[in-house]
Amino acid sequence: MTMSQKCYALLVGINEYHPQSVGVTPLKACLNDVEAMQNLLEKQYVVPTTYIKTLLNKQATRKNIIQNFREHLTANADENTTVLFYYSGHGSRQSLPKAFQKYVAGTSREHRREETLVCYDSRARIGNRWIEKDLADKELAILIKEAAQKNAHIVIILDCCHSGSGTRSKTQTLSQEIQKREVEERAIQDALHRNYLDNYYEQMWEEKGEITLPNSPHILLAGAQKDQSSWETMMGGKRRGVFTYYLEQALLQNPHLTYAELFSLINPRVIGFTEKIYRYQNPQFETYHFFNAHSHFLTGATTSENRKLYGTKMVRSEWRIEQGEVHGLASAETNPTIEWAVYENPKDEGPVALAKTTQVGLDYNVVEVLKGSLNPDQNYLAELRSLPVQxxxxxxxxxxxxxxxxxxxxxxxxxxxxxxxxxxxxxxxxxxxxxxxxxxxxxxxxxxxxxxxxxxxxxxxxxxxSYNAQPQLFHYEDFPLTFKVVGDDMLAKTVINAQDTLELTSEEGKYFPKQEQRKEENTWAIPYKITAQNLSEYEVYFMLLHLDPFYGIEVYYNGSIPAKTNEIVLAEGYGLFPDEQLTPTIDRFKLIVSTRELHSYLFTQKDIREGFNKPTKRTGQKIPDDWLAKVLEVFTTKK
Structure with a gap:
């Protein structure tokens, strides 16, 4: 496959850490993972060798990773370039400064953590001094922002643990040596005095008295969730990271996969393999700031067909497709003829099977195969063929x-x-x-x-x-959703029931002084903040959607919320902009509360305008699947 645009890649792999590292065990598969990724790029995507930079073992110091990200990726970035950052090594967590805690649900020490990449030298101690720091996720966000400012297509792949609570020991399971890719967290200052990259956040705090996180268009493919371990073992005759191995295999079989299709294929494979060895690893897949999950891997291209294909797999002796009630699929009783075509690969001319929905769950539907046959050990992709009632x-x-x-x-x-x-x-x-x-x-x-x-x-x-008329566990009043206009306490609305509205009048120059009006629409902007609470006794998942008036959908927040969480910031917008075509302009914010984690890419979509660019662990308690949703409509009119 020849790339339709340039691709610059920075591949980092660390098996051996600094000899004076404290509490870090060596790994065995990371260099193999980097070699596999380099071969994939060169042979499957025809990326020139000179466009691929590798940092292995002692080359992968904190300074070198940052420097090469900027000099190899960002320096070569433009609107016709894909930049890929891949990391295989140890991951950890560290305490979160108070200035960032408004973005984190829960008040316990366990919840208030940020994720880090453990660099070659970031756990080395000489005398009483650490010679370097881990690379924090909020520092990686700064590097991503710098590349995004040059309009590059940005892909981040991390095969490491996102948890700091586990051991670093090796264990024998089913005659295979399994190892975690994580180290325990390092004690650091619990305040904003740790000197983040270039003092970026410290300067922001001094100038504005608050911290906002960069929100740049990119996609994250990670080996595990924030509270999970990422595993390596023998696979395909070599020591490999489980996540990277299945990622590589899927792309070797079909390099034309979209990101959504890729995740739909590898996610159940990673989960299934790790469950067989009595471990559990659930990969993370997140898109940020209107990154198109349905574009093709690395190229960012979208086909004119724009087909929507959904992951299909065997679960507990029944075939499931990843579309359910929360995605707006009516029950099989209400809509008895929901039909699907099932494919092995998205490029196949014809389906291998035809299926019909027999049951609709929270985030999936169960199907009966009517024609053809499916292999229970294989994953497929399904396309909707019939939905007459809806x-x-x-x-x-x-x-x-x-x-x-x-x-x-x-x-x-x-x-x-x-x-x-x-x-x-x-x-x-x-x-x-x-x-x-x-x-x-x-x-x-x-x-x-x-x-x-x-x-x-x-x-x-x-x-x-989509809504749940009769939640089993939840009550709407337990999840207040509040919209506030920043700088005007009188303009706020809290949604208690299923739906509410708020009318705003935009006055030119009211909220942003002239020096902050970088674009014409900023003169009419209304800055806002959206918060929510979980007053229930259950740990739940919040997903906040923004449905814009031109039919685009973006996920503003997606994460677990501990029981009895008083308030968490779900979104902070630079401003709502009234559109010249639409009076009033209606922006809809939908909060979905569920007992199960939902995948963002199954909701997001671009709007219909041509070429338009827009500016924790579950509890052990066994509870049934449940969900509810509430919507706030914000009407904005120019004065």
């Missing part, structure tokens, strides 16, 4: 509707009262999409692209409208 009605001005615009997600109708309307000229050269009479987008007619946009509209409505 099709969104979209008006169209042509009779009959164009046959090339068929989709299981929507149906075209002559109904002129439908909120969304598709207007096509008689020559089928141009089209316009409107909502309630307001023109949203217009352009050249192309059936494949039009279907993609209309499906995004239908999917947006399905996710917005």
């Amino acid at each position: 099709q969104l009605a979209i008006g169209v001005n042509l009779n009959p509707p164009p046959a090339d615009l068929a989709s299981p997600l929507f149906k075209l109708t002559e109904d002129k009262t439908a909120n969304e309307q598709l207007i096509i000229d008689q020559e089928k050269d141009n089209y316009t999409i409107t909502r309630e009479g307001i023109k949203l987008v217009t352009g050249k007619y192309d059936s494949v692209s039009r279907v993609s946009k209309l499906e995004r509209i239908a999917r947006w409505h399905r996710i917005l409208d």
Whole structure:
């Protein structure tokens, strides 16, 4: 596969740490992992050797990692470049300064931690002095921001532990030597005096009196969750990291996978393998600031077809597809003909099986294979083929509707009262999409692209409208969601029940002085903060979605929240901007509360405008799956 754009990679692997390191055991698979990743890049993606920089063992000092990130990745970054940072080695955690704790749920010492990469020299002690510090996740965020400012496509892959609570010993399991990639946390100052990279946060604190984290477009593929261990063992005849091995194997079989497809394939394989050796490792997959999870690995390219494929696997003797109630899928009783086509690879011309939904769960649905056969030890990808009861009605001005615009997600109708309307000229050269009479987008007619946009509209409505009418455990009043205008205590709204609204008036220059108005829209911006509470007796997961008026969806927060959490910041926005086309402009914020962790990439999507760029452990208590959702609609109008 030839890359459609340049790719610069920095690959870091550490088996042997500084001889004076304290509490760090050597690893055996990290150099093999780096070698495998380098071969994958050179042979499968034809990345020139000179574009790949490796730092192995004693080369991987803290200073060298930072310097090479800036000089090899950021210096070569531009809008036609992918930058890849890969790390294989020990991971750890350390105490979190108070200035950052508003972003963390829970008040215990265990919760107030930040993740770190253990560099070659960051645990070495000479006399009474540590010679270096770990590379903290908030420092990596600074490096990512620098590359993102040059509009690069940024990919971060970390195969290390994100927990600091486990041992570092080797154990024998099923005749295989298994080893964790983690070290215990190092005692450091519990205040903002540890000198983060370039004193970035310290200077921000002195200038503004508060800390905000960089939020740059990138994707994170990590070997384990924050409270888990990442394992290495013998795989394929070599010592390998479990996560990197399955990542490499999936991309060797199909280099054209999207990030979402890649994760759907490797996640169950890593979980399944580690469960067999009596361990548990659940990879982490997160997109940040409108990074498109449905673009292709490394290239960032998106196909005109824009097909949505969902992971399919055997769980407890039943086939499950990763679409459920929280994604807006109605029950099998309400919608008895939900049908799927199942593929081995996204590029396959035809499916290997056809299936029908028999049961809809919180975040999955159970299917019965009607035609073809599936291997229980293999993972697949499924495409929705029929959803008749839940099709969104979209008006169209042509009779009959164009046959090339068929989709299981929507149906075209002559109904002129439908909120969304598709207007096509008689020559089928141009089209316009409107909502309630307001023109949203217009352009050249192309059936494949039009279907993609209309499906995004239908999917947006399905996710917005999904709710649980009868939660078993939860009560809406236990999860207050509060929207506040920064600098104006009178403008706030707390959502107690399932839905509420807030009306705002944007006044030019009210919140941002002239020197802060870097862009025209900033003169009308309304700065905001969104917080929430978990007053229940259960540890839960919060996911905060932003559904914008042009049908884009972004995940603003996704994480576990301990029981009795008084308040946590879910989002801090530079500002809501009223759009010239839409009066008022309606931004919707949806909080999903669930007993199960949800994957962000199954919710996110780009809006329908062409070429537009937008500015912990579960408790041991056995509880049933449950969820609820509440929505705040914010109406913004110019004064």
